[in-house]
Amino acid sequence: MITIALLFAICLFSACVSPLGPVNQTPQMPTPNASPKIDVGITSINITPDLSPISFDEAKGKLKSSESLSLNQFQKETRILFIQGGNLDESGNAERWVFGINKGDTNELRVYDHSGWTIIAWNNSISADEIDLDHVVSPAAIFDQNKDQILESSPSTITAQRDIELRNGTYTLTITSGSTSEILMFNATTGAAIE
Numbered sequence: 001m002i003t004i005a006l007l008f009a010i011c012l013f014s015a016c017v018s019p020l021g022p023v024n025q026t027p028q029m030p031t032p033n034a035s036p037k038i039d040v041g042i043t044s045i046n047i048t049p050d051l052s053p054i055s056f057d058e059a060k061g062k063l064k065s066s067e068s069l070s071l072n073q074f075q076k077e078t079r080i081l082f083i084q085g086g087n088l089d090e091s092g093n094a095e096r097w098v099f100g101i102n103k104g105d106t107n108e109l110r111v112y113d114h115s116g117w118t119i120i121a122w123n124n125s126i127s128a129d130e131i132d133l134d135h136v137v138s139p140a141a142i143f144d145q146n147k148d149q150i151l152e153s154s155p156s157t158i159t160a161q162r163d164i165e166l167r168n169g170t171y172t173l174t175i176t177s178g179s180t181s182e183i184l185m186f187n188a189t190t191g192a193a194i195e
Helices: 002-017 056-069 139-145 147-152
Strands: 079-086 096-103 106-113 116-121 161-167 170-177 180-187
Touching: 056 096, 056 106, 056 116, 056 139, 139 147, 139 170
Parallel strands: none
Antiparallel strands: 079 096, 079 161, 096 106, 106 116, 161 170, 170 180
16 A cells, blocks of 8 residues: 555655646747858958068168068177169069168078068178168159150060069169069169160
């Protein structure tokens, strides 16, 4: 008899805690015009790098910030001995600028492009006069002043590669198209063409 009473109590207790039928719940209806939520995880973002040409003035203006990256920070005197611009556009702006620097017994190349400064040890000696950036015209001024001559020397502006170097008071512009190249020279102080 105790067993029957015990079973009856267990059944009664179970009925009190478990629902006997469906509980009145309102079904969740989708909201009109609502976008479904989809877990896509981590998404990739495409960032297009800035490949627009860099002006000489921008590189020159940021040259001082490259001092902290120098290979010889103990030497205070920095002498610029040559400057090169690679892949110039029709306005004299370049893909990258290279400054040949002498600091005491150390020579280094400071390369400026869209990723910032890169410093490279240059074990070769640099024989050139020091460049005073305040007394030279920019390549943009050279291109502006001599546009007809420069463009005339570029047979196809689409395929022409223009590289410029400033050394010993002279800009040397090399225009390469296919297997041919032409060299033009300009006075670095006045911008005038050198015949």
